Amino acid sequence: MIDVRELKDADVVVAFVEYAILVVVKMMLMSVTTAFFRIKKKAFANPEDVATVGKGEGAKKYLRTDPDVERVRRIHLNDLENIIPFLLVGFFYSFSGVSRSTALWHYRIFVVSRVFHTFAYLIPLPQPCRGLSWFIGYMVTFSMIGQLGLVYYRMP
Amino acid sequence: MIDVRELKDADVVVAFVEYAILVVVKMMLMSVTTAFFRIKKKAFANPEDVATVGKGEGAKKYLRTDPDVERVRRIHLNDLENIIPFLLVGFFYSFSGVSRSTALWHYRIFVVSRVFHTFAYLIPLPQPCRGLSWFIGYMVTFSMIGQLGLVYYRMP
Amino acid sequence: MIDVRELKDADVVVAFVEYAILVVVKMMLMSVTTAFFRIKKKAFANPEDVATVGKGEGAKKYLRTDPDVERVRRIHLNDLENIIPFLLVGFFYSFSGVSRSTALWHYRIFVVSRVFHTFAYLIPLPQPCRGLSWFIGYMVTFSMIGQLGLVYYRMP
Numbered sequence: 001m002i003d004v005r006e007l008k009d010a011d012v013v014v015a016f017v018e019y020a021i022l023v024v025v026k027m028m029l030m031s032v033t034t035a036f037f038r039i040k041k042k043a044f045a046n047p048e049d050v051a052t053v054g055k056g057e058g059a060k061k062y063l064r065t066d067p068d069v070e071r072v073r074r075i076h077l078n079d080l081e082n083i084i085p086f087l088l089v090g091f092f093y094s095f096s097g098v099s100r101s102t103a104l105w106h107y108r109i110f111v112v113s114r115v116f117h118t119f120a121y122l123i124p125l126p127q128p129c130r131g132l133s134w135f136i137g138y139m140v141t142f143s144m145i146g147q148l149g150l151v152y153y154r155m156p
Numbered sequence: 157m158i159d160v161r162e163l164k165d166a167d168v169v170v171a172f173v174e175y176a177i178l179v180v181v182k183m184m185l186m187s188v189t190t191a192f193f194r195i196k197k198k199a200f201a202n203p204e205d206v207a208t209v210g211k212g213e214g215a216k217k218y219l220r221t222d223p224d225v226e227r228v229r230r231i232h233l234n235d236l237e238n239i240i241p242f243l244l245v246g247f248f249y250s251f252s253g254v255s256r257s258t259a260l261w262h263y264r265i266f267v268v269s270r271v272f273h274t275f276a277y278l279i280p281l282p283q284p285c286r287g288l289s290w291f292i293g294y295m296v297t298f299s300m301i302g303q304l305g306l307v308y309y310r311m312p
Numbered sequence: 313m314i315d316v317r318e319l320k321d322a323d324v325v326v327a328f329v330e331y332a333i334l335v336v337v338k339m340m341l342m343s344v345t346t347a348f349f350r351i352k353k354k355a356f357a358n359p360e361d362v363a364t365v366g367k368g369e370g371a372k373k374y375l376r377t378d379p380d381v382e383r384v385r386r387i388h389l390n391d392l393e394n395i396i397p398f399l400l401v402g403f404f405y406s407f408s409g410v411s412r413s414t415a416l417w418h419y420r421i422f423v424v425s426r427v428f429h430t431f432a433y434l435i436p437l438p439q440p441c442r443g444l445s446w447f448i449g450y451m452v453t454f455s456m457i458g459q460l461g462l463v464y465y466r467m468p
Contacts, residue, residue, distance in 0.1 A: 017248050017304065020244065020248070021245070021248075021301055021304060021305065024241050024244060024245060024301070025301060027237075027241065028237075028238075028241055028294070028297065028298075030237075031237060031238070031294065045226075045230060046227070046230075046277075046280065047280075048280045048281075048282055048283050048286070049283060051282065051283060070357075071358070074357060074358075076237060077233075077389075080236055080237065080240070080392055081340075081342075081343060081388060081392065082340075082343070084240060084244075084392070084396060085336050085339065085340055087244055088332065088336060088396075088399055089333070089336060092329050092332070092333075121358075124358065124359075124360045125360075126360055126363065127360050127361060127363060130360070138340070138343065141340065142340075145333055145336070145337060148329065148333060149333065173404050173460065176400065176404070177401070177404075177457055177460060177461065180397050180400060180401060180457070181457060183393075183397065184393075184397055184450070184453065184454075186393075187393060187394070187450065201382075201386060202383070202386075202433075202436065203436075204436045204437075204438055204439050204442070205439060207438065207439060232393060233389075236392055236393065236396070240396060240400075243400055
């Protein structure tokens with residue numbers, strides 16, 4: 001029987017899993033952040049959720065959109081749009097025979113750029129803070145794609 | 157040549173693929189559910205879609221949002237936010253050397269919690285039905301993350 | 313040590329990675345397309361973004377939704393809903409022992425259907441152009457799911 005940990009690139013793959021978990025946890029925390037802001041700002045999307053705040057006709061006013069809630073929801077969607085491609089590409093990348101230090105720097109910069117992006121979006125910091133942190137993460141994924149292209153397209 | 161099925165954790169991986177397929181199909185069915193409600197409620201997002209219902213100025217009134225359509229779209233987005241992290245984490249988890257029965261219970265509880273979540277959101281059932289089913293699935297993913305952390309971070 | 317490229321289905325997996333990269337790049341380009349339309353149509357979601365266009369009270373009018381921007385955002389969300397399931401299912405499919413040519417046709421048709429879908433949505437082409445291209449991609453994923461089911465559920 002073959003153990004996954006005997007794979008040639010196993011140490012890079014393990015490093016990838018560590019960073020992947022970090023960034024997945026960061027993305028998943030947006031769910032509770034949205035819930036927190038919905039309760040704090042009393043802005044709900046569903047009539048059955050409003051029932052937890054109040055009853056009767058007076059509760060209907062909490063069925064509304066709120067700028068802060070929408071902001072958190074945009075962060076979450078931006079995470080889905082950027083973190084999931086990173087995870088899919090980064091997984092293949094970890095098997096591509098790349099050196100451990102090159103891979104680690106890609107993973108580290110991406111995780112830091114996304115954590116900074118979240119705070120830049122949430123506070124919010126003046127532009128181009130958020131735009132730049134988004135762009136750095138975007139470029140990390142494209143850098144991995146470029147290296148993957150060189151490795152895979154050359155194969156027989 | 158190495159066959160994937162000779163991998164050490166192959167039976168857990170195969171079980172993961174089965175449950176992953178189930179929950180991906182569940183998620184993909186939200187697309188046709190949205191289409192169904194858009195046609196049923198005559199609420200479309202694009203002018204070119206309205207042309208399938210009627211022509212001329214009178215058709216413009218179908219270019220609108222509808223509470224039921226928006227509800228289905230929120231289920232779909234909630235699936236993306238929760239099912240994709242489960243699939244990425246669960247994949248690594250299936251290779252972590254976890255026992256088959258522990259892994260299976262994680263996969264089963266997650267799938268059941270997400271199917272229940274969909275019906276609780278769609279009908280809708282009174283809260284905390286939907287909130288609780290969301291939380292159970294969320295906790296399953298975090299339980300896998302916790303176990304993965306113990307396995308991977310201890311490795312040399 | 314085991315090299316991933318010695319895996320039994322390695323050539324199908326490598327082909328999958330190539331097509332996966334293509335379709336991930338296509339999906340990621342929607343981010344810059346959204347940014348392009350936001351700047352072109354001067355329609356921003358955040359007050360801190362508006363500051364890049366103008367200052368003071370007059371800039372507030374750019375804090376608005378625009379049909380073209382919303383259209384691009386719907387394409388991006390549709391990509392997330394369809395391309396990510398394809399990538400997850402297609403990955404398992406590439407290890408299922410399927411013949412290289414069958415796998416390649418699934419990957420090719422999917423990529424072409426999604427590229428066509430994007431242009432059909434963006435221009436926009438009259439229906440059922442977009443609906444049909446969406447349906448073809450959807451069916452490719454389900455075809456892979458069907459074949460995976462036959463392979464995996466039969467295993468001991």
